[in-house]
Structures are given as C-alpha cells and as structure tokens.
Amino acid sequence: MLSEQVNCCKNKQDLLRAKLGTVPLIFDGGMGSQLNLKGLRPGEITDECNLLHPDWVSDIQASYLEAGASCILTNTLGSNRFHLADSKFTLREIIEAAIQNGRDAIDREDTRCRRQGIDKSCFLFYDIGSLGQLMEPSGSLSFEAAYEAFKEQILILRDQVDAILIETVSDLYEMKAAVLAAKENSDLPIFSSMTFGESGKTLMGATPTAMVTFLEGIGVDCLGINCSLGPKEMEPIVEEILSVARIPVIVQPNAGLPVFSGNETIYNVTVETFCEYIYKFVKAGVSVVGGCCGTTPEYIRGIAQLLQNEKLVRRLNPPRTCISSGSVSVTLGEQVTVCGERLNPTGRKLLRQALLEKNYDVLLLEASSQEQRGAHVLDVNVGVPGIDEPAVMAKVVRSLQEVIRIPLQIDSSNPEALERACRIYNGKPLINSVNGKREVMEAVFPIVKKYGGVVLGLTLDESGIPPLAEDRLTIARRIVETAEAYGIDRSDVIIDCLVLTASAQQKEVAETLKALTLVKRELRVHTVLGCSNVSFGLPNRPLINKTFLAMAIYAGLDLAIINPLDEELMATIDAAEVLLYKDVDSVLYIDRHASDQVDSSAHLCSSPKDKPISAPNDLSIRALVEAGMKQQVVGATREALKQRAALDIINQEIIPGLDAVGKAYESGKLFLPQLIMSAETTKIAFATLRENIPTDEEQQVKGPIVIATVEGDIHDIGKNIVRVILESYGFLVIDLGKDVPAQAIVDAYQTYQPRLIGLSALMTTTIPFMEKTIAALHEIGADCKIMVGGAVLSLDIAKSIQADFYAKDAMGAVEIAKSVIPD
DSSP, X not given: XXXXXXXXXXXXXXXXXXXXXXXXXXXXXXXXXXXXXXXXXXXXXXXXXXXXXXXHHHHHHHHHHHHTOSEEEOSOTTOSTTTTTTOSSOHHHHHHHHXXXXXXXXXXXXXXXXXXXXXXXXXXXXXXXXXXXXXXXXXXXXXXXXXXXXXXXXXXXXXXXXXXXXXXXXXXXXXXXXXXXXXXXXXXOEEEEEOOOTTSSOTTOOOHHHHHXXXXXXXXXXXXXXXXXXXXXXXXXXXXXXXXXXXXXEEEOOSSOEEEETTEEEESOXXXXXXHHHHHHHHHTXXXXXXXXXXXXXXXXXXXXXXXXXXXXXXXXXXXXXXXXXXXXXXXXXXXEEEXXXXXXXXXXXXXXXXXXXXXXXXXXXXXXXXXXXOSEEEEOOOOTTSOHHHHHHHHHHHHHHHOOSOEEEEOSOHHHHHHHHHHOSSOOEEEEEESOHHHHHHHHHHHHHHTOEEEEESOBTTBSOSSHHHHHHHHHHHHHHHHHTTOOGGGEEEEOOOOOTTTOHHHHHHHHHHHHHHHHHHOOEEEEEGGGGGTTSSSHHHHHHHHHHHHHHHTOOEEEEOTTOHHHHHHHHHHHHHTTOSGGXXXXXXXXXXXXXXXXXXXXXXXXXXXXXXXXXXXXXHHHHHTOHHHHHXXXXXXXXXXXXXXXXXXXXXXXXXXXXXXXXXXXXXXXXXXXXXXXXXXXXXXXXXXXXXXXXXXXXXXXXXXXXXXXXXXXXXXXXXXXXXXXXXXXXXXXXXXXXXXXHHHHHHHOOSEEXXXXXXXXXXXXXXXXXXXXXXXXXXXXXXXXXXXXXXXXXXXXXXXXXXXXHHHHHHHHHHHSOO
16 A cells, blocks of 8 residues: 555656646645634644644645645644644654645545546645754754754655645755755655745845755755745745746745734735736746735635636746855856955965864954955865864864855865765855866766755866867866766856966966867856966066966956955956956946056056955954954953953944944845844853953943743744844843743743833734733733834734834844833
C-alpha cells in the first residue's frame, strides 16, 4: 500500500512539474480565518486542529478545491519544534494528521469531479512557514539549528505529498536553510514565497531582485510573494520580480489590509477587486496564484472563473550574471563591478598575522573600509599555511556577514573550504575558482551547482597559463562547456584570462587583453581580472595599474579585482563609464567628481591615498556603533575610558551614533539587521561603561517599560526586536514573553509601575485579547501609556481598541518611549 502511495506521489510530482509554467495553477486561500468560522477559539493552536478537528480542516480544503483551486496546502504553517514546543501532540502526529486531512479533501474532490465528468488534477503541498526565530547575527538561531528544524519536518512528510511550499519567510538566510533541508532530504518540487513590506523589501532588507537571484540560483521550481500586503500594495514588487525572474512566479496577496470592526478583523478588498488584480498579474506573466490572509473560497472561485480559459504569458527575461548577499544583489555587465582585493593575505604581513592569531577584528575593519569606499563585492581569502582553512573560512564569512551588506567572493583552492563557506553564506556567492584541470572542475562544479553560485574560471590547465590568447580561449570554452554539463548556466561562469606581470612577461599582457575580448565575443560570458598583478616589479605601480585598468575596461572587463581604497583606480572606472556611454549623461561621474580639486603642481603619477589596515582601536566608538561591530567595541571603549569620562562617551559617541543609525533605518538606507547589530553593539558598550561610571554620576534609569505579546499569540519576533532597540537607548525593559493573559499584564503593572506598556500581536484573531488587556488596565486606573504594534495592527485599529500609541516598527517604539519617558 505504501509503495503504491509513493508511486502515486511520484506521478503527481511529474505531472505538477509538467503543468508548472504551462497552465495557470490556483492555490487555496486563508486557513486561520476559516477555522475561526468553524469554531476555533482565539488562542487555540491552528495546527492542533489537524487532530482535534480533522473534519474542519478537510472541509475547508475541500471547499477551496470545489471553488476551483488545483493546489491545497496542509494545515502546517506553524508545525515546527519552536511553535509547537508546548503542544500536547508530537510533531509527527500533527504533520501526519495534516497530510491525511489534505488527502481526504483531494479524494472528495476527485470523487466529485468523476461524478460530474470533470477532468481535474489536484495537488497536495506541504506548507512550511517561518520558524518564528531571528537568525544569527540579528538573533540567536544558528543556520545549523534552523536547518535541523526544517529537516525534521521533511523527514516526516517526504513521499506523502506532491510538493512543498515554503512561505511567509522574511529572511533569505532562513529560506536558504529551509530550501537546503528540502533539497537534501527529498526530491519534491519546491515553491518558495517570501513576505515583503510596503517599503518593497523584506523585514531583513532583501530586495525582490536579491530574492530572485538567490532562489533561482539554489534551484527552486517556483518563487514569489505572499502575505503582509494586499494586491495593490504588492503590484510594484510583483513587477520587479517579473522583470528579472526566469522561472515561474507565485503571488498570493492578502484580501487587502486589516480593519478592526467590533470584535472581528475584516479586510478591505472585495472579491471583485482582488480578482481584477490577480488577472492583471497573470496577464503580466505570473504563473501561480492564490490567496492569503482574509481570502475565502469566494475569492478563489472568482480567480478560477476569470482564469478558466486563460493562457499563460511567456516571459523572455535574458539570463543575468548575478550574485547577492542576504539583502543586496549585484548584476555584472551593468557597470564595471569592483571586487575589493584587500582581504587576501598574499603579500600582506599584517593580515597574515591576524589570521594566524585569530584576530578577525582586523579583517572586519578592512572589509568595512572597502565597502565604504565603493566596493561592490569583497574577495575573502584566508589561505595561510598552518591554519585550518575550512574552519577559518567559515568563521570569517560568518563574521563578515555581521557587519557588511555587499556580496562576498569566496576565494580558495581548497574544495572543503569552499563547501563550508558556501553552505553558511547568506545569498548567492561568487566562488573563486576553477580552472581547466579536470580534477579541479570535478571537485568544484558540484559545489557551485548545489549552492547556486557564480564561479570564476581561470584560463590555465596542466600546462600552465598559455602565452597566446587563442589558447586561453580554448581553456575558457572547456570550462564553460563542462559547467553546462553539470547543469550550470554559462551566465553563472565568469572567465579570468589572467594578468601576468609586465616586468617579466610583457608580451603576454597584451595577450590577456586580446583573450578577454575573444572570450566576450565567442563565449558570451562575463570577464574578471586581478588588475594589480600587472605592475609587480615596476616603479610607479599606480600609473601602470590605472592605465591597464582603462585598457581592460575598453577590451570588455566586467569585474575588476582591485584596491577600492586607491582613489585613482576608482576614478578611472568612473571616467571609463562616461566614455563608454554606460554612465548616461555623466550623472554618476558629476556626482562623484564635481568637487574634485586639480592640483596643477602635483605630479601626474603621484601615489593614491591608500590607507593601511586600521588597528581595532583606531575607529571611534560612534563609528563602531554605526557599523555594528560588537567584537571591537569593548576594546575601543576601554581605550576611550583612559582619556574621557564614561558619561561623555555615552552622550557624545554612543547616543549620536545610535541616532544616526535610527535615522538611516527610518529613511530606508539601512535595514533591520544593521539596526539590531548597532543596538547590540551599544548594549555591549554600555555594559563596559557601567563598570566605570561613579555612583554619583550614574544616569537615572529610564523606565521601566513592560512589553508582552498578548494572550493567544505565540509570535514574538517583533516584540524581541523592540526590546533590543529600547534597551540600546538605555531604557529598562521588562519582557513578559508571549501568550501573556491580560491579568498577568495587570499584575506586572502593579508590581513594576511602568510608565509605558507595549503590547504586540501578529495574528488578527488575537486583537480582541489586546483590546481586553487595554480595557483591564483602564479598569484598574493604570497611570501609564499603552502602545501597540504588530503586523496586523494599524493606527486606526490602535485608536479603536483605546491604545495611546501605534508603533509601526522598533524605531517608532523608541520615539514613543522618548516622548513618554524623556531624559
């Protein structure tokens, strides 16, 4: 019986893959709101309904199928070890019951369709949601722990469903853990859908293009957006996704934005308006549609009727050579991309010594300086004799991801080091490198394919570097064709024609430029060069470097591995972009160089301003706070205390630095990970300073503030973020946790006498508990202000439930706290 079920699932998987991208696929709509109509009480766990009320679940799923859905989701959005830690049922019991409920619903629909002579295929997707924890470095959940939590689900569900949908995720790093768990422990089709805010970015700051870059690279079958926004608010995000994605796209909006009316939450988009937007999305190129919060079978019925005879629009986006971090994507070919070369110990004694001594602060400061000076990508090489290169590479990559936003180039000749780093890298990595040797390609290409990276191919083989351009082209062709045999598109291969030194191999320098042009023309791939190699052994190296760089750009160079602290090299790129008509109307050039002063007495070949690596204490505490450098701030604070009073450091360095980060966050220049890292850095600095503040100088404690997630709601990511940010501003915060009854909050008020109480809710069904809590506080005459926040809240809802303030985000909560509890 089991083997028959497995074979059936295999056939359904093949059928699903055949349909995907050829005919519209329609998913179901909201589950939680439908369970509420069935009788689910606020505070009850929806996933437990799979066992307590299986008929409710299968009835809802069957109603969506009857309305026209072809794909239904298991009721398992929160079925993981974190959300169900206190459940009376095991994870296996809940998941297996959920799958059985879904199968029952599909069996009912199959029976109905046979009776009515309807030809219809129905698919059961296992629904995986966010773990509800912040990933490192913003939170405490490690990548490995997240992977294991997702793997635990996959091992239960595999061979029992037709596909997997990973949805409502706001962190690309968490999405990577989920996708890898699914790919490594099953062969099911994988759909991935992320949640974006009105800013057009995820909670952790990822752009739609960064999402597409990563998910296409790692090999999901379908990608897109769901939840959080209504269809109107999603429209610009969907447009951006469709402009770059080459695989099928899924869109599942909410039924608008929530409005609290009486004791229930309603949504403000009608069935007709919702369906009009869905139809528009399909005509623009979306392949898979459905509904999220607030949608009902009527919404799905409306979609199905509109799309009944509709054909999909074929999108013909060209392949792009893209890499990404967890938030930023870089596309080669749009401009000359700069890869910072200064995290490579070759020829750099200080960096080599830092790696041997595990003094990674030096690397972080160097990385930050390169990012600030305009690098788009950073090369990371830790190849020093005597170290455990795989372990050190993984450690350095983790550390760099804490302080910089731009992508990394993982540079090693050690396949294990490449594997370790690629696995924990947040985004689509640039992998350096392979060459024309068969054994090297066999070792590296599987890593590139598995983690969806872009790989550098060096034009050398067993015979070394060929002197002639045509022979380098031959090796480049072998690399590209072998990559394609591994399933790696040629757009994910960048060819390095290798720069030789003009002092020793002068003739071959011109051959490098010729080879570069040939590779661009014949193989249609992007190119890279490590430009500074050309000048070794010659005087006035900067002149040679910038001249060669200009020649290489004209020959077709896309990625320049250079020193971004060299102002003349960076200016050469700016000028070349103007002359090659890439910087249209010289906009960027004028912006960067309008104020340049030309010193006619200066020699043409003067050395560039190239600052050496800074010692960790050379940066101000304010700069460390703004950069979020937790590891460096303790030493810098102790050094500052030798010269200045603790309160001066707080008022002149820490608070201004944190305010600057807050303003950048509010303006969209920085995102949540940077805000949290700066807040954590501030807390560490405060802890160091408190040890040195005389009792009579110690600042008065600001607060206390009591915060809690209200009864019935087990989500506390937002609340935890608010706590961290408030604490970084010096407020005393008492966190009561999640699923907190109204009486417990009343008791906390009477115990701590806070001047401000913050209440959080993520679920629409728990807004009545928030209103109940506020009423209970008013009933006892609580002399404090109450602020509320959460994804389902709005200013109108806050007013309707008698809250004093609505905090849109963590910085909003800080401003409210400042107004209620001034310094």
